[in-house]
Amino acid sequence: MKCKRIRNYMEEYLDGAITGTKKNEFDKHLKDCTDCRKFLLERQRLGEMLSGSLKKISSNQELSPELLKSASTLAEKVRFKPQRPRIPWLQPMVPWPKFAALWFLPLIALVLGIFLLQNNHHKNYVSDLHEPSQVSYLKLTTTHFVGTSPDNWIMKRVYVQTNNGEEGFLTLELTKEM
Amino acid sequence: MMKNDLQDCDRQALEALFEEFGGKIYKSAIFLADSREEAEDIVQETFMRAFRSIHKFNGRSTLYTWLYRIFLNVTHDLRRKKYIHEKFLSKYRIEEYTDPVEDLINDLDKDTFTQSLQDALKRQKLKHREIIVLRFFEDLKLEEIAERLNISIGTVKSRLHIALKKIKKSIGNIEQFANTND
Numbered sequence: 001m002k003c004k005r006i007r008n009y010m011e012e013y014l015d016g017a018i019t020g021t022k023k024n025e026f027d028k029h030l031k032d033c034t035d036c037r038k039f040l041l042e043r044q045r046l047g048e049m050l051s052g053s054l055k056k057i058s059s060n061q062e063l064s065p066e067l068l069k070s071a072s073t074l075a076e077k078v079r080f081k082p083q084r085p086r087i088p089w090l091q092p093m094v095p096w097p098k099f100a101a102l103w104f105l106p107l108i109a110l111v112l113g114i115f116l117l118q119n120n121h122h123k124n125y126v127s128d129l130h131e132p133s134q135v136s137y138l139k140l141t142t143t144h145f146v147g148t149s150p151d152n153w154i155m156k157r158v159y160v161q162t163n164n165g166e167e168g169f170l171t172l173e174l175t176k177e178m
Numbered sequence: 179m180m181k182n183d184l185q186d187c188d189r190q191a192l193e194a195l196f197e198e199f200g201g202k203i204y205k206s207a208i209f210l211a212d213s214r215e216e217a218e219d220i221v222q223e224t225f226m227r228a229f230r231s232i233h234k235f236n237g238r239s240t241l242y243t244w245l246y247r248i249f250l251n252v253t254h255d256l257r258r259k260k261y262i263h264e265k266f267l268s269k270y271r272i273e274e275y276t277d278p279v280e281d282l283i284n285d286l287d288k289d290t291f292t293q294s295l296q297d298a299l300k301r302q303k304l305k306h307r308e309i310i311v312l313r314f315f316e317d318l319k320l321e322e323i324a325e326r327l328n329i330s331i332g333t334v335k336s337r338l339h340i341a342l343k344k345i346k347k348s349i350g351n352i353e354q355f356a357n358t359n360d
Contacts, residue, residue, distance in 0.1 A: 011335055015319040046342065050314040053292045058205040058315065067200070067218055 003029075006036050010043060196225055199242055203249050209299060209311045210253050220256060224249040239325075246326060250308060257304050291349065298348040306341035313338060 006029055012018050013026055030037050158170045204221045211217035227248050235244050299307055312323045320338075324331045 011320055011338065015321075017319070017321075043342075046346065047314060049291060050295065050310065050345070051317065053295050054209065054311070054315040057292060057296070058208065061205060061208050063201045063204040063221065064218065067222065070222070 003033060003036050006030070006033075007039055010040060013040075014043070014047070192229055195228070195241070195245075199245050200225065202242070203245060206246075206249065206311055206315065207253070209315065210304065210307055211256075212300075216256070220249065220252050223252045223256075227252065243326060247328075250327065253308070254304065294349040295345070298345045301348065302341060302344060306337055306344065309334065309337045310341050310345070 006026065009018060009026075013023075018026055030040060159167070200221060203224060204217060207217040207220045208214070211220055224245065228245055235241070239247075299310065302310070308327070309323065312318050312326065318326065320331050320334050323334045327334070
């Protein structure tokens with residue numbers, strides 16, 4: 001056995017959980033390897049000191065008598081709920097998981113995602129006019145085919161004139177059917 | 179027998195339970211709590227919960243083990259509450275008046291090892307502290323710790339390893355203490 005393995009199982013060895021041939025191997029290794037022996041001794045010593053110190057600290061600590069006395073009032077404070085009789089046919093086949101509501105989160109995220117993605121297509125023009133929403137009269141002068149967008153929409157660049165005399169380019173995104 | 183007594187809500191049995199295990203649990207609580215008051219609160223809350231759900235005790239483990247599990251849950255809940263409270267205070271920069279907390283172990287003759295051990299324990303995370311308490315104060319084996327904390331033996335070993343490493347680091351040379359202790 002290698003030192004690393006020995007040290008890994010040191011706690012089990014101290015518990016006496018290692019028996020039989022493995023224990024013999026362990027003992028043999030500890031006999032031969034000074035480093036591991038030192039490691040074991042140090043661990044034992046630390047354990048003893050920790051155990052001793054913790055017990056020494058706690059030996060002086062007693063629960064205050066008032067708290068002990070309060071046990072009776074504590075008992076009165078607690079109201080016992082009578083156990084509800086269980087009706088087997090009302091119990092669900094599979095117990096309702098603790099965080100069942102969380103299961104709906106991905107579903108909600110998916111629906112929201114689809115909605116947002118679709119919403120993107122509502123924007124069907126890009127304009128360099130100041131107030132494109134107020135365009136009520138379009139005078140098409142020249143039309144340039146720009147290209148197709150990634151989702152197969154045809155993009156056309158159109159020069160327009162509005163009713164308030166403004167002129168500018170509009171980029172239209174049109175479906176193939178249009 | 180004991181279980182039946184308790185399920186009948188026998189007040190005497192409840193008091194007996196508190197008297198028998200209260201002190202024992204309190205001794206563990208002083209290592210996991212920050213102050214004496216907190217330790218007492220933990221013990222009281224533990225027994226409140228235990229009384230309330232005594233009908234759930236199924237006798238598969240000993241009564242003490244069952245109580246200890248509740249005690250650990252209470253400790254973790256309290257720590258969580260404290261953490262949230264502190265976070266809230268720091269977020270809104272509320273200065274809270276705190277009494278200077280008396281040292282838990284101030285009435286002891288403090289030898290250097292106990293002192294540095296106490297400091298080292300205070301600096302540990304709760305999950306490491308509880309492993310140290312279970313291993314060296316309750317003198318439990320790895321399997322028993324794993325069962326009590328409901329974690330795997332591997333996790334117990336790694337936590338114990340980290341905890342011991344931290345303690346060794348903060349108390350420095352063990353030999354120096356060992357020689358003075360002998």
